[in-house]
Amino acid sequence: MHNHEPPIFELSGRGKIGVNLPQIDVPQSQLPVDLLRADDLAGLPELTEPEVIRHYTRISQRNFAIDTTMVSLGSCTMKYNSKLHEEAARLPGFAAAHPLQGEELSQGALQLMYELQTYLGEISGFDAVSLQPAAGAQGELTGILVFRAYHLDRGDHERMEVLVPDSAHGTNPATAAMAGYKVIEVKSDARGNVDLEDLKRKLSPRTAALMLTNPNTLGLFEEHVVEVARLVHEAGGLVYGDGANFNALLGIAKPGKLGFDFMHYNLHKTFTTPHGGGGPGSGAVGCTAMLAPFLPAPRVRRIPQAGQELPPTERGASMRGAHATPAPEGAYEFFAPEKSIGRMKTFHGNFGMLVRAWTYIRSIGAAGLRKVSETAVLNANYVQARLKHVYPAAVDRTCMHETVLQGKLAAAPEVRTFDIAKRLIDYGFHPPTVYFPLIVPEALMIEPTETESKRTLDAFCDALLAIAGEAARDPEILKRAPTTTPVRRLDEVRAARQPILRYDPAVFARLREEGLQF
Numbered sequence: 001m002h003n004h005e006p007p008i009f010e011l012s013g014r015g016k017i018g019v020n021l022p023q024i025d026v027p028q029s030q031l032p033v034d035l036l037r038a039d040d041l042a043g044l045p046e047l048t049e050p051e052v053i054r055h056y057t058r059i060s061q062r063n064f065a066i067d068t069t070m071v072s073l074g075s076c077t078m079k080y081n082s083k084l085h086e087e088a089a090r091l092p093g094f095a096a097a098h099p100l101q102g103e104e105l106s107q108g109a110l111q112l113m114y115e116l117q118t119y120l121g122e123i124s125g126f127d128a129v130s131l132q133p134a135a136g137a138q139g140e141l142t143g144i145l146v147f148r149a150y151h152l153d154r155g156d157h158e159r160m161e162v163l164v165p166d167s168a169h170g171t172n173p174a175t176a177a178m179a180g181y182k183v184i185e186v187k188s189d190a191r192g193n194v195d196l197e198d199l200k201r202k203l204s205p206r207t208a209a210l211m212l213t214n215p216n217t218l219g220l221f222e223e224h225v226v227e228v229a230r231l232v233h234e235a236g237g238l239v240y241g242d243g244a245n246f247n248a249l250l251g252i253a254k255p256g257k258l259g260f261d262f263m264h265y266n267l268h269k270t271f272t273t274p275h276g277g278g279g280p281g282s283g284a285v286g287c288t289a290m291l292a293p294f295l296p297a298p299r300v301r302r303i304p305q306a307g308q309e310l311p312p313t314e315r316g317a318s319m320r321g322a323h324a325t326p327a328p329e330g331a332y333e334f335f336a337p338e339k340s341i342g343r344m345k346t347f348h349g350n351f352g353m354l355v356r357a358w359t360y361i362r363s364i365g366a367a368g369l370r371k372v373s374e375t376a377v378l379n380a381n382y383v384q385a386r387l388k389h390v391y392p393a394a395v396d397r398t399c400m401h402e403t404v405l406q407g408k409l410a411a412a413p414e415v416r417t418f419d420i421a422k423r424l425i426d427y428g429f430h431p432p433t434v435y436f437p438l439i440v441p442e443a444l445m446i447e448p449t450e451t452e453s454k455r456t457l458d459a460f461c462d463a464l465l466a467i468a469g470e471a472a473r474d475p476e477i478l479k480r481a482p483t484t485t486p487v488r489r490l491d492e493v494r495a496a497r498q499p500i501l502r503y504d505p506a507v508f509a510r511l512r513e514e515g516l517q518f
């Protein structure tokens with residue numbers, strides 16, 4: 001059937017035009033002959049406006065997006081991103097600001113950065129914030145490099161190990177290894193917490209840091225977080241907080257007061273700047289006053305009134321150089337903290353993301369932030385309660401903002417999480433995160449987020465329960481899924497190794513022969 005549909009790419013027809021030029025109302029003049037084209041423009045598509053619109057709209061709908069459906073990817077916090085943030089980020093004063101524009105011409109942008117630093121510090125209980133890192137993983141690298149600079153600054157050269165719980169996101173051990181450390185894994189106990197006995201065994205004078213996610217990747221609050229931090233500090237190590245799951249704690253708990261020395265925020269998760277598809281994110285970082293001198297440059301500060309001093313966390317040289325005129329009182333300026341590890345990124349981080357996060361925080365306010373976390377936790381527990389009698393919970397505890405279930409159906413042992421995830425696509429839902437965390441066999445990690453309505457949560461749970469019913473009746477239905485998509489089960493290795501990123505008629509013709517419909 002699909003062979004009779006018009007192909008979606010080859011729509012061009014000679015002479016078709018998508019613009020309507022007005023009548024010429026100035027005297028016509030002749031271009032010099034040597035500037036005229038000798039041949040026709042060849043190979044450019046010629047289309048009408050509706051054809052172009054339909055082409056792009058159709059392609060955009062061949063994918064899942066948060067604007068069309070719930071995306072329950074655990075750990076990713078795929079909440080709805082308000083269009084208000086887009087409006088703010090597109091204000092010409094922000095969108096058209098040049099990164100080399102002088103500070104005196106960028107006061108609004110600097111003020112926004114300064115305020116965002118302050119808000120993030122307040123929300124998380126940290127004394128100093130840098131907005132530089134481009135994503136969570138880069139925030140992690142920043143933190144571990146800051147830790148290293150701190151230890152070396154004290155003449156402590158023997159700390160070559162970073163401890164990472166076995167439930168951690170892959171970026172944690174990767175970060176530690178990239179920064180040159182030996183990674184030591186710490187086990188989780190039966191309740192999903194860090195195993196304190198195992199932690200004690202692995203702490204030593206070689207410990208530089210422990211990287212801890214709280215709530216952890218099982219969606220559980222680390223019940224012994226204060227004790228864990230105390231043990232690490234007693235051994236002379238520092239505690240890194242992976243703040244990717246901060247969405248569960250806003251207005252409720254401050255990691256800076258729980259014993260963490262440093263944490264990254266994923267502005268693109270918790271603070272609802274858009275993400276997915278490898279687009280820009282922001283992995284701003286916060287830390288205690290002790291580590292503030294090592295933060296990457298530049299940070300933003302405000303010049304105090306005459307006679308007043310800069311707070312200790314804001315000491316360091318202005319970025320305008322020794323000979324520049326000093327900025328006036330009350331102005332905002334970039335500075336390099338005294339012992340800064342240097343830059344982590346060109347210019348000032350992903351600035352558009354900072355505008356969106358600022359807008360989010362200001363538009364919902366302190367009470368709104370707390371409500372976000374309360375609702376996110378409630379929604380996750382609702383989903384867990386509706387599903388866990390069919391899909392067993394990895395650890396049967398009240399969860400935080402996400403729940404880790406297992407695709408192990410008593411009535412259909414041959415069915416795997418992979419099959420369930422693929423079948424969910426046929427029901428119109430993006431699958432949850434699967435096979436992560438690694439310590440949970442057949443993991444289905446569901447993070448509904450606070451922006452989904454009860455009606456949507458129910459539809460999602462109904463779909464998963466219906467799939468369990470299908471699995472018991474006829475597992476083949478799941479094994480064949482998805483059936484409603486332009487492409488079916490992909491060869492994931494080939495898709496990653498040989499991605500087709502450009503339209504090529506010959507390649508598409510071959511794929512069509514192989515049975516792909518698009």
Ligand SMILES: *Cc1c(COP(=O)(O)O)cnc(C)c1O
Nearest residue numbers: 075135136137169171242244281
């Ligand atoms: C998303 C995530 C990260 C990495 O953040 P990126 O912004 O994707 O680099 C790290 N840890 C956890 C637990 C995460 O969910």
